[in-house]
Amino acid sequence: MTxxxxxxxxxxxTAPTQATVVDRIDRVAGDVVAVTLRGTEGPLATWEPGAxxxxxxxxxxxxxxxxxxxxxxxxxxRVAVRHDRLSRGGSEYVHRFLRPGRxxxxxxxxxxFPLLPAPRYLFVAGGIGITPVLPMLRAAVRAGxxxxxxxxxxxxxxxxxxxxxCAEYGTVVRVVATRQxxxxxxxxxxxxxxxxxxxxxxxxxxxxAAAAGAFPARRLYxxxxxxxxxxxxxxxxxxxxxxxxxxxxxVAADESMLDALTHAGHPLxxxxxxxxxxxxxxxxxxxxxxxxxxxxxxxxxxxxxVSRARSPRLVVDL
Amino acid sequence: xxxxxxxxxxxxxxxxxxxxxxxxxMVASKKTDRLDDHFRRFIAHSPFLTMATADAEGRxxxxxxxxxxxxxxxxxxxxxxxxxxxxxxxxDSFGNLAENDGVGLLFLVPGMRETxxxxxxxxxxxxxDVLARMEAEGRRPVLAVVVEVAEVYFHCGRALIRSRLWDxxxxxxxDEMPSVGEVFTEQYGLDVPPEVIERKxxxxxxxxx
Numbered sequence: 001m002t003x004x005x006x007x008x009x010x011x012x013x014t015a016p017t018q019a020t021v022v023d024r025i026d027r028v029a030g031d032v033v034a035v036t037l038r039g040t041e042g043p044l045a046t047w048e049p050g051a052x053x054x055x056x057x058x059x060x061x062x063x064x065x066x067x068x069x070x071x072x073x074x075x076x077x078r079v080a081v082r083h084d085r086l087s088r089g090g091s092e093y094v095h096r097f098l099r100p101g102r103x104x105x106x107x108x109x110x111x112x113f114p115l116l117p118a119p120r121y122l123f124v125a126g127g128i129g130i131t132p133v134l135p136m137l138r139a140a141v142r143a144g145x146x147x148x149x150x151x152x153x154x155x156x157x158x159x160x161x162x163x164x165x166c167a168e169y170g171t172v173v174r175v176v177a178t179r180q181x182x183x184x185x186x187x188x189x190x191x192x193x194x195x196x197x198x199x200x201x202x203x204x205x206x207x208x209a210a211a212a213g214a215f216p217a218r219r220l221y222x223x224x225x226x227x228x229x230x231x232x233x234x235x236x237x238x239x240x241x242x243x244x245x246x247x248x249x250x251v252a253a254d255e256s257m258l259d260a261l262t263h264a265g266h267p268l269x270x271x272x273x274x275x276x277x278x279x280x281x282x283x284x285x286x287x288x289x290x291x292x293x294x295x296x297x298x299x300x301x302x303x304x305x306v307s308r309a310r311s312p313r314l315v316v317d318l
Numbered sequence: 319x320x321x322x323x324x325x326x327x328x329x330x331x332x333x334x335x336x337x338x339x340x341x342x343x344m345v346a347s348k349k350t351d352r353l354d355d356h357f358r359r360f361i362a363h364s365p366f367l368t369m370a371t372a373d374a375e376g377r378x379x380x381x382x383x384x385x386x387x388x389x390x391x392x393x394x395x396x397x398x399x400x401x402x403x404x405x406x407x408x409x410d411s412f413g414n415l416a417e418n419d420g421v422g423l424l425f426l427v428p429g430m431r432e433t434x435x436x437x438x439x440x441x442x443x444x445x446x447d448v449l450a451r452m453e454a455e456g457r458r459p460v461l462a463v464v465v466e467v468a469e470v471y472f473h474c475g476r477a478l479i480r481s482r483l484w485d486x487x488x489x490x491x492x493d494e495m496p497s498v499g500e501v502f503t504e505q506y507g508l509d510v511p512p513e514v515i516e517r518k519x520x521x522x523x524x525x526x527x
Contacts, residue, residue, distance in 0.1 A: 059362060059387040088453050089388045096355075097362050255525075259455055263524045273456040305456070
């Protein structure tokens, strides 16, 4: 019988991983657990506030979570995971089936949400969007840079780390529970802000939209959980030439470049498949890329889960 | 002309029971109708199951379903949902379920000798909240089979032990099979090289979702 060549996109990839073991799982809010991962092969890779890692879960799914621990701690990574009631299998797995003691490979940290130097900061976090903001606030306070945090959520019991933040940072932190207080007035907040303040916002789409309406774009940095609603031209077929293997892979109009490459035997890490996580990042040597991600790909790089080609072919490093 | 099967002696249920003896009490009592944490964990790690259905006349059918582990979603402790991925579009299971809602599932976890059995009643759904949880490779299934659990239990591992199903050496059995291209060209008397059929099949296999 012919050996099978068709490969589903959940196939293992050769992307570099770090070996960790689940050290502990703590409930930090109604439907949020914090997972502490301990490196098992020496110090873990360094990271800066705003970075995230991919967890390669035992059910073959790859999911991205912001690092919310202390960058100075090289022994452990900490992430927080909200149980999504409409889970496609990632957060449900972490909540129901992940156990301390289990090995869990993770990616190297990636940072699409870096904290740039500034004389003062305002952090705006919604719900689980607090995770990348935690190390940012800590870094700013440690460096003695004036900073404030507006932390928005339905009620304090479902807002992870709310009590700890208030206890540790006092008046720097303002928690707004929308069920009692309604949504905060970001416009009023923006009006009272110093000109040189950088604003970092992470949270659900309505909060990001409100922030985009309130703060000047050049001073606002955001990170999304889900892609923004945008429209693109019709999908067309193109070819991908893999420099390493010398193979040419056709991408049909009705499939993603990521799926075409994976099915052709070039599996790439695949996380969100929505152009927000960056796990499938690929170097492009030649050809014109049509970027459709929400990250802002660096020059010569693309996210083939959503992005396609404007030219008939792309030459990639595979 | 009589089929061979009808000429072979049939044994009635009492006689079967007399030959086998009675199951021990633990085995008989292990069936439940609730998906507890152990059953859920098995389903969350199972990438493959078989689904048995039958039409109104009792004509039976059994089909394979497979995906990433946990592709079957437990909706609550009495209900699970199996996504319908692109297949041969014959849809025997759907046709049967329209006439007869009885269903039998057998879940496998690679490397595990025990299997999980779920029997119950099923219907086909297009409920968006159910389908949203079953997205794979960015694609949402169009339909899913919702199963209301009547019986769930772990089935002992003897069949898998005897079959050496997970023994890597067992894979050599596949070497003794002709290619699917050769089989099809002979079975259908096709006048094309087997490689053409195989290439067509492989092309089809590229579309998994």
